[in-house]
Amino acid sequence: MTLFAIGDLQGCAGQLDLLLERVLSVSPDAHFIFVGDLVNRGPDSLGCLRRLRAMGKRAQMVLGNHDLHLLAVAHGLRSASRSDTLDSLLSAPDKDELLDWLRQQPLALMADGHLIVHAGVLPQWTAQQTLELASEVSAVLRSDHWLDFLRAMYGNEPLRWRDDLQGNDRLRCIVNALTRLRYCTADGEMEFKSKEGPGHTPRDYLPWFNVPNRQSQDVPIVFGHWSTLGLVLQPKVIGLDTGCVWGGKLSALRLHDRLLVQVDCPQHQQPG
Numbered sequence: 295m296t297l298f299a300i301g302d303l304q305g306c307a308g309q310l311d312l313l314l315e316r317v318l319s320v321s322p323d324a325h326f327i328f329v330g331d332l333v334n335r336g337p338d339s340l341g342c343l344r345r346l347r348a349m350g351k352r353a354q355m356v357l358g359n360h361d362l363h364l365l366a367v368a369h370g371l372r373s374a375s376r377s378d379t380l381d382s383l384l385s386a387p388d389k390d391e392l393l394d395w396l397r398q399q400p401l402a403l404m405a406d407g408h409l410i411v412h413a414g415v416l417p418q419w420t421a422q423q424t425l426e427l428a429s430e431v432s433a434v435l436r437s438d439h440w441l442d443f444l445r446a447m448y449g450n451e452p453l454r455w456r457d458d459l460q461g462n463d464r465l466r467c468i469v470n471a472l473t474r475l476r477y478c479t480a481d482g483e484m485e486f487k488s489k490e491g492p493g494h495t496p497r498d499y500l501p502w503f504n505v506p507n508r509q510s511q512d513v514p515i516v517f518g519h520w521s522t523l524g525l526v527l528q529p530k531v532i533g534l535d536t537g538c539v540w541g542g543k544l545s546a547l548r549l550h551d552r553l554l555v556q557v558d559c560p561q562h563q564q565p566g
Contacts, residue, residue, distance in 0.1 A: 296321045297406045298546045298555070300328050301534030302518040304360065305336025305379055305562075307345060309544045312557045317546050320555070325351075326546075327405055329518035330358025330412030330473065332396075333380065335539045335563045339364070340383040343392045357401050358412035358519060359473040366444050368393055377563060397435045401472045402428035406549045408532070409510065413519040414475030414502040416455050416482045421513040427468045434465060454483045476520055478502050491522040503531045516549075527552060539563050 298317055303310055317324050332346060332355065333339035346353050366372035368384055383389060402411045402424050409421045411428075419427065434443045446462040447469055455467055470484060477485040477499040488496045495501065501523075502508075503515065511530060518535035525545060526533030538544040541561025547554055 296324050297549045298324050298326050299408070299410065299516045299532070299534060299549060300326055301536055301545045302329065302331040302358065302521070302538060303333070303336070303342050303544070304331050304539040305333050305339035305342055306538045306544060306559060307336075307338035307341030309538055309557050309559045310342060310345060313544050313546055313555065316557060317555050320553070321548065324548075326353045327403070327410055327516075328353065328355035329410060329516060329534055330356045331360040331518060331535075332358070333364050333383065334360040334378055336379060337562055338382075339380055340386050340392075343383065343396065344388070347392060347395050354403060354405065354410075355399050356403060356410055356412050357396070357399050357473065361396060361399075362444075362447065362469070362473060365393060365397055366447070369441055369444065371441065371444050372448070379562075397440060400428055400432050401469070407514065408549055409513050409515045411515065411517050412473045413517060414471060414478075415508075415510045415515060416471045416475070416478065416484075417480070417502070417505040417508040417510075418455055418482050419471075420509045421515075424472075424510060428472060431465055431468050431472075450484070450486055454481070473519070475502050476523075478505065480505055489520075489522060491520075491524070516547075525554075527554075 332342050367374050415424050447466055452463055452467050474486055475484055477488055479499055485496055485499050492501050514530045516532040521535045521537040523533050525536050534545050536543040536545045538559040539562050543556040544559055545556045
């Protein structure tokens with residue numbers, strides 16, 4: 295079995311089909327890990343979820359901020375935004391089954407020696423701690439109280455992790471790091487306003503993966519979320535959000551040898 299990681303789909307099911315066809319032509323035994331943001335902004339979020347669910351054990355994924363947004367909107371806990379493209383999914387006859395399947399997915403996983411997250415890892419966290427904290431959130435999402443958590447999930451506070459955080463503050467901090475993080479300070483204070491690449495780094499902040507002495511730097515980390523960063527292929531840092539929905543590319547990377555497979559994508563949204 296060979297393992298490919300695939301960047302943010304954001305509802306681009308047609309490009310997913312093309313990419314899978316191309317990957318399977320070079321690696322017929324391929325299995326896949328998707329780095330989150332499976333849905334929204336693109337034209338066919340419904341198609342993306344149906345395809346991934348139908349792949350069964352051949353596909354794994356982590357949840358991104360758009361996936362959590364879908365769950366909140368679908369249950370009336372969050373208003374849809376003007377740029378959302380979720381209507382066909384929300385009116386689908388298999389909506390409930392797809393959403394129930396979606397909330398069973400993790401926020402972090404380890405595969406082929408790589409830590410997979412959607413957005414980032416706080417500098418205080420080891421790879422093992424990241425997996426354990428992600429599991430805390432997953433346990434709540436899979437429980438009977440998951441809607442109560444979604445009601446309390448939104449907000450930027452607390453901006454900095456502490457081991458003694460409890461309750462919704464603890465869970466919210468974990469979710470924000472794993473699904474929203476781009477920049478933080480050297481001591482881990484998160485910043486959520488800036489979406490540009492490192493050429494526009496806000497003062498006193500760093501891209502999370504450049505923080506000195508980051509506790510997870512011994513493990514290669516694969517992430518998405520940051521389309522303005524583009525493709526990142528460093529020995530221990532792999533960024534795969536190559537802006538499919540913005541007219542960029544959809545990218546798949548074979549983890550054991552870093553073979554890159556990409557397809558071009560039409561522009562479905564204006565950046566902003």
